[in-house]
Amino acid sequence: MKIDSKAIKELAALLEETGLTEIKVKEGDCAIQVSKGGTTVVASGMSASYAMPSDPTAPQMANLDGSGTTAQTHPGAVTSPMVGTAYMQLEPGKPPFVSKGDTVRAGDTLLIIEAMKVMNPIKADKAGTVTQILTEDGQPVEYGDVLMVIE
Numbered sequence: 001m002k003i004d005s006k007a008i009k010e011l012a013a014l015l016e017e018t019g020l021t022e023i024k025v026k027e028g029d030c031a032i033q034v035s036k037g038g039t040t041v042v043a044s045g046m047s048a049s050y051a052m053p054s055d056p057t058a059p060q061m062a063n064l065d066g067s068g069t070t071a072q073t074h075p076g077a078v079t080s081p082m083v084g085t086a087y088m089q090l091e092p093g094k095p096p097f098v099s100k101g102d103t104v105r106a107g108d109t110l111l112i113i114e115a116m117k118v119m120n121p122i123k124a125d126k127a128g129t130v131t132q133i134l135t136e137d138g139q140p141v142e143y144g145d146v147l148m149v150i151e
Helices: 005-018
Strands: 020-027 029-033 077-079 085-086 109-115 118-123 128-135 148-151
Touching: 005 020, 029 148, 109 148
Parallel strands: none
Antiparallel strands: 020 029, 077 148, 085 109, 109 118, 128 148
């Protein structure tokens, strides 16, 4: 078995950057798993992108406008920077931060992702109109999942 030490180092750096304790990347029958304080397991032949959405066949891959653009490839895609639980409002019973059709400014809070009991606001990186919301309140999200689209 050939160990891809570069990939392991990149995943370890991603653990530090995101505050996660474990990352597992799989392509076909090959996988790399890196855990803090645990064992590193590597299967040979891994040469893929290291940040993969949780389910590549999920609705976020749907064609948005007939041009072949999907939520995943849209330039206005807002992706999850971490694994956690998405919340669309500050607390239960309150109005959502944004709804489809809302106009947002750069820096506006779009939703919150709870990770390890910490509430992390996800902010708009550009101004525009929310055209798609691809996650629901209380839904688990993975690193790289498309949460919404701003045009």
